[in-house]
Amino acid sequence: MRLPLLALLVSGPAHGYELKQALETLLGAAYPRPNVGQIYVTLGRLEKAGLIEGEEVQQPDRPNKRIYRITAAGREAVGAWFEDATVEPRARDEFFMKLALASRAGTTNQVALINKQRRHYLKRMRELSRLAASEDRDNRVAHLLIEGAMLHIQADLEWLERCQEELE
Known part of the structure; x- marks a missing residue:
């Protein structure tokens, strides 16, 4: 889940639920639906690893949300992922x-x-x-x-x- 989330963030900042929706829309019903909790845990780990940066955004009538942006190290990780052959x-x-x-x-x-x-x-x-x-x-x-x-x-x-x- 780490690298697909990073790859989605290459196109621009997003919060966890947006990333979940983007995966579901892209892959359709045949691919197992990602668990939003797993996405947020993974985003936390990616942030600790320095591959993304999170920022709290205030919303007037809703709880704050955290928007994530990919870092240079995250872009390198995505590039390396696309370069590596997938193991059979x-x-x-x-x-x-x-x-x-x-x-x-x-x-x-x-x-x-x-x-x-x-x-x-x-x-x-x-x-x-x-x-x-x-x-x-x-x-x-x-x-x-x-x-x-x-x-x-x-x-x-x-x-x-x-x-x-x-x-x-």
Whole structure:
């Protein structure tokens, strides 16, 4: 959450709730909604780290709000984040660890484990299909996110088939 918040602040100052709304608008319903409490905790940590600066702004009929601005160090962190390649997620796949250990633990049949995971992926694929149909057509980022998630699930389903073939 740290670096996405910093990246949002590059475009200008904002308070926590504005950042939450910006993430939700940008990513759409397929991405888990950020917790506003988590956002404010993260902003506090970013401020302590010197990556952002906060300023209290008085509001006439409401409680004061804190507006955050990115610092030069924060801009450097965002630049470095965009420069770094993203680590592939499959090196530490929890399902694969379960599958690998199922026979040793003796508590779960590997094929039953594969079938359960397959049902989960298919359910998620249906959910994503519904989201794609209901998502605002103009939000290309959200549609790309949904499409990417569906392609990952398709690949995971194919990989489950390969695992089952190998283990039977």
